Amino acid sequence: MNTATFETLVEVMKARHSVRKYETGVEIPRSELDEILELAASAPSSWNLQHWRFLVVTNQEKKERLLPLAYNQQQVVDASAVIIVLGDVKANLAVRDIYGKALEEGLINQQVFDIMVNQVEGAYASNSEIGMKEAILNASLASMQLMLAAKAKGYDTCPMGGIDRDGIVKECNIPDRYYPVMMLTLGKASTPAHATGRLPLSDLVINESF
Numbered sequence: 233m234n235t236a237t238f239e240t241l242v243e244v245m246k247a248r249h250s251v252r253k254y255e256t257g258v259e260i261p262r263s264e265l266d267e268i269l270e271l272a273a274s275a276p277s278s279w280n281l282q283h284w285r286f287l288v289v290t291n292q293e294k295k296e297r298l299l300p301l302a303y304n305q306q307q308v309v310d311a312s313a314v315i316i317v318l319g320d321v322k323a324n325l326a327v328r329d330i331y332g333k334a335l336e337e338g339l340i341n342q343q344v345f346d347i348m349v350n351q352v353e354g355a356y357a358s359n360s361e362i363g364m365k366e367a368i369l370n371a372s373l374a375s376m377q378l379m380l381a382a383k384a385k386g387y388d389t390c391p392m393g394g395i396d397r398d399g400i401v402k403e404c405n406i407p408d409r410y411y412p413v414m415m416l417t418l419g420k421a422s423t424p425a426h427a428t429g430r431l432p433l434s435d436l437v438i439n440e441s442f
């Protein structure tokens with residue numbers, strides 16, 4: 233990675249803010265949307281279980297139906313796309329597929345396959361809370377990558393946790409394996425995001441120990 237790469241990354245990270253006012257009627261080409269989603273899906277995840285799914289809504293009528301489920305946050309209908317980032321609460325069920333593919337591709341050997349399967353199945357069997365915790369944790373990482381990738385492609389986003397999750401599950405027929413972690417709007421800003429501040433590092437960093 234060279235200095236220019238770093239500077240570009242810094243520029244994108246600093247430019248990303250939560251945009252709530254969008255140009256209406258803008259269609260994002262599917263190829264660009266897919267590029268953004270691919271980058272989101274390159275996020276790291278616990279045991280590489282890739283706990284995220286992206287429910288993409290671009291149909292205007294469907295966005296209108298999501299509006300009350302986002303407590304009437306106008307960006308839901310104005311943005312080009314609404315992406316409901318889902319977390320897989322039963323990601324352990326994917327372990328054999330994911331590591332089976334890695335085995336087939338020669339990325340790992342049988343011994344590593346067995347170890348990973350045992351670890352994941354053991355962890356999920358011994359802790360009833362792990363499924364939800366891992367779903368939220370890992371889907372959030374993909375969400376962050378999605379927002380940065382979108383910004384780098386010239387789009388803006390707004391993450392939303394102020395949503396009626398039960399209502400969204402019903403409206404979108406989401407199977408109980410998936411939990412709506414957050415909703416993201418994606419589109420072209422019509423008005424820049426309002427300025428926000430950040431706490432200074434002196435409030436945020438604890439060196440060595442409390």
Ligand SMILES: Cc1cc2nc3c(=O)[nH]c(=O)nc-3n(C[C@H](O)[C@H](O)[C@H](O)COP(=O)(O)O)c2cc1C
Nearest residue numbers: 248249250252305390391392393394395414425428
């Ligand atoms: C998990 C999460 C939930 C959020 N929920 C909402 C929301 O429901 N509506 C909204 O307008 N902004 C929401 N935001 C955006 C925050 O208000 C925003 O990120 C914060 O004020 C910092 O501003 P910035 O993103 O523009 O830098 C949410 C952000 C996060 C990370």
